[in-house]
Amino acid sequence: MIRYDYHGTGFAGWQEKLDHYEPAFLLKLFRDMLRIRIIEEEIERRYFQDHMKSPIHLVIGQEATSVGACAALTRADLLYASHRTHGNYLAKGGDLKAMLCEMHCRINGCVGSRGGSMHLMDKSVGMAGSSAIVAGVVPIATGTAFAAQMQDESYVTTVFLGDAATEEGSVSEALNFAALKQLPIIYFCENNFYSVQSPLHTRQPKREIYKWAASYGMPSVLVDGTNVLAVYEAMQEAVARAKQGGGPTFIESPVYRFRAHGGAGDDSKTGYRDIAEREAWEKACPIETYFAFLKSAGLIDEQARKVMAGEIMAETMEAFDFALRSPKPTEADLYTHVYAD
Amino acid sequence: MPWDEGLVNSLVYDAPDPKEGRVLGYAKAVNEALEIALKQDPSVFVFGQGVDDPTAMFGVTKDLQDKFGEKRVFDSPLSEEGMMGVSTGAAMNGMRPVFMHNRPDFILLAFNQLVTHAAKMHYMDNGLTKVPMVVWAAIGRGWGSGAQHSQAIQGLLLGVPGLKIVMPSTPYDAKGLMLSAILDNNPVLVFEHRWLMKKDGIVPEGFYRVPLGKGxxxxxxxxxxxxxxxxxxxxxxxxxxxxxxxxxxxxxxxxxxxxxxxxxxxxxxxxxxxxxxxxxxxxxxxxxxxxxxxxxxxxxxxxxxxxxxxxxxxxxxxxxxxxxxxxxxxxxxxxxxxxxxxxxx
The missing domain is CATH 3.40.50.920 (Rossmann fold)
Incomplete structure (x- = not known):
């Protein structure tokens, strides 16, 4: 039984908007999504070799939200992630080698092997924080936007959260404060319908999350999370609003994870969701639908995609080799940075 | 609350000798520390439910909003966890928040942000992110406060790496330790005691610090x-x-x-x-x-x-x-x- 179906319309009607965009920009969005997919698949393929001693939460199926959102941000804008960090980190410009080193528990990981997959951070590219506690970063991101407002800084803060995070009290508290102070922040909610294996309807009444968020007193929109351009445009509008002092925005983006909540492979066969549901969403795959769209516009073909994939694969292999050759931390590294000077 | 005042006023402490210096009440000493910090550093802000109440949290926040404005000294929503996160996020990005609570009991609502986020961020980001913030509360012993308004929760926090916990006993220390806490680059909890709020002591004027971690x-x-x-x-x-x-x-x-x-x-x-x-x-x-x-x-x-x-x-x-x-x-x-x-x- 398909409980949560795809209700979007893909790229129907988007042909006429193509003129608004530079082809290079459109292709970059595709490449960025494909890159995340290929890297994630390689992580998954190697996971059982056990060199990556880290829990993983793959973003396969959810590439358009990270890429579309980050395309509307500058390096100076800040991004906070949940536990599902890989897509956010890579799309924000995080260093692949530092990410894989982190997942391989190496000292040159992006946070020195203190975080692993769930805690990727890189201040140099505005990947400001991530938390393994659902909704943990939502108030923190709100405080970040408050700091920006107080210091008259022009950067915008975006925080990714899942559908289950909206059940946490601290998200209500954060939305209330952001609306009260008109903070320059975007709450980007990826609604993938499952919190680990708990379906949305056992956790929330029948209502739409974005409408619930609107009741806090901020513009709130529903955007197809499989459509990278729709995500980008919604984010662009929200970023412009925030930068002009117009306050916060909430974006709900329905999307589907093609894999289990955590670990490698899909776990639909355990019965908590129907495999047919995943298959229905795979037809709306953010990468394949966008590829078909670009191809029909004559911007890409199979050959060009193959070349692109080859380059990404080479980069990925090199990064894995680098991680496996990288030094491990020593005992002395355990004791540093408990307190700041 | 008159009974409240009556109780605290009835406590007897040794009077300081005015020949030794300026005599000041405990709450006023903390108030002075906050004023100095707000004056010295534009990144300091003071917030929490009731900071601009007429009672001014035992007098600790008295007149601060008038002196520094509603942007830097403000009442907050009653959202302990959310506001602890706001404080953490602001501290991670260039501010020095002082988050005030009337009672430590309310900090228990914010343990997720305090214990699992604020205390750990510096370590988890391999030393790049700092969280310079102060969380203040006064232990509310006495007169019917009971199981939910009298708790002294320092023991629950003692085993949390990354936190510092300050517990002054004199007006001199209350001022000097507060200034040290605000200048520290870590999350620092300051637990006062309601029964000390009317204690007088010798308190120098102006800026001075009492070091953290020294008895x-x-x-x-x-x-x-x-x-x-x-x-x-x-x-x-x-x-x-x-x-x-x-x-x-x-x-x-x-x-x-x-x-x-x-x-x-x-x-x-x-x-x-x-x-x-x-x-x-x-x-x-x-x-x-x-x-x-x-x-x-x-x-x-x-x-x-x-x-x-x-x-x-x-x-x-x-x-x-x-x-x-x-x-x-x-x-x-x-x-x-x-x-x-x-x-x-």
Whole structure:
């Protein structure tokens, strides 16, 4: 039984908007999504070799939200992630080698092997924080936007959260404060319908999350999370609003994870969701639908995609080799940075 | 609340000698520290529910909003976890928040942000992110406050790496420690005690700091070491002064901060006295008393002439009623009796 179906319309009607965009920009969005997919698949393929001693939460199926959102941000804008960090980190410009080193528990990981997959951070590219506690970063991101407002800084803060995070009290508290102070922040909610294996309807009444968020007193929109351009445009509008002092925005983006909540492979066969549901969403795959769209516009073909994939694969292999050759931390590294000077 | 005022006004403390310097009340000393910090550094802001109330949180935040404006001194929504996260996020990005709570009990709603996020961010980001923030609350013992408005929760936080915990006992320390807490680049909890709010002391004008992690001798003696902080230490000191008349010469150490803990000063004193009494405003089990008692057993066993005694709260929730409170809280009489037993053992 398909409980949560795809209700979007893909790229129907988007042909006429193509003129608004530079082809290079459109292709970059595709490449960025494909890159995340290929890297994630390689992580998954190697996971059982056990060199990556880290829990993983793959973003396969959810590439358009990270890429579309980050395309509307500058390096100076800040991004906070949940536990599902890989897509956010890579799309924000995080260093692949530092990410894989982190997942391989190496000292040159992006946070020195203190975080692993769930805690990727890189201040140099505005990947400001991530938390393994659902909704943990939502108030923190709100405080970040408050700091920006107080210091008259022009950067915008975006925080990714899942559908289950909206059940946490601290998200209500954060939305209330952001609306009260008109903070320059975007709450980007990826609604993938499952919190680990708990379906949305056992956790929330029948209502739409974005409408619930609107009741806090901020513009709130529903955007197809499989459509990278729709995500980008919604984010662009929200970023412009925030930068002009117009306050916060909430974006709900329905999307589907093609894999289990955590670990490698899909776990639909355990019965908590129907495999047919995943298959229905795979037809709306953010990468394949966008590829078909670009191809029909004559911007890409199979050959060009193959070349692109080859380059990404080479980069990925090199990064894995680098991680496996990288030094491990020593005992002395355990004791540093408990307190700041 | 008149009963509240009546209680705190009825407490008797030794009056400071005005010849030694300027005499100032405890709450005013903290108020002065906040004013200096707000004046010195534009990144400091003070917030929490009630900071602009007419009662001004015991007077601690009095006039600050008038002086520094609603942007830097403001009332907040009643959202403890959310606001602790806001404070953390602001601290991670260039600000120095001071988040005020009337009672520590309310900080329990914010443990996720405090314990799992603020305390860990610096470590988790491999030293790149700093979280310079102060979380302030006054322990609300007495007059019906009961199980949910009297708790002293420092013991619950003592074992959390990355936090610092300050517990002043004098107006001088309250000001100097607050300034140190605000200037520190870590999350620092400042637990005051409501019963100290009307205590007077010698408080210098202007800026000065009392270092975090350093205890101080309040009384020199050779028979027994009394160690603790905040109001419990005040009671311990009163007991020590009383016992002097009986020929018991107690040494009294005010820890000032319980995390980081000044182990050296306790070890030094214990080497001399051989007897240790730990006093605390919180529960004895698993808290300050338990930790220092364990350190004595583990590190200073050779110095001990007698078993360590803990004078904290029993493993019981705080009662609200006045009569039950008299059985629940240690007082000077009971502290004195414990010390007597220990010394004459």
């Amino acid at each position: 101080i001798y309040r009384r020199r003696g050779k028979d027994v070491t009394i160690v603790g902080a905040s109001h419990a230490l005040e009671l311990g000191l009163q007991a020590a002064n009383k016992l002097a008349a009986e020929g018991i010469d107690a040494e009294v150490i005010d820890l000032r901060t319980i995390k980081p803990l000044d182990e050296e000063i306790i070890a030094e004193s214990l080497k001399k006295t051989g007897r240790l009494v730990v006093v605390d405003t919180g529960w004895s089990m698993g808290g300050v008393c338990a930790e220092i008692g364990c350190l004595a057993a583990e590190k200073w066993f050779d110095s001990l002439k007698a078993p360590v005694r803990r004078i904290g709260l029993p493993d019981i929730p705080h009662p609200a009623g006045y009569t039950l409170e008299q059985f629940f809280y240690p007082d000077v009489k009971r502290i004195s009796q414990t010390i007597r037993e220990l010394v004459h053992q």
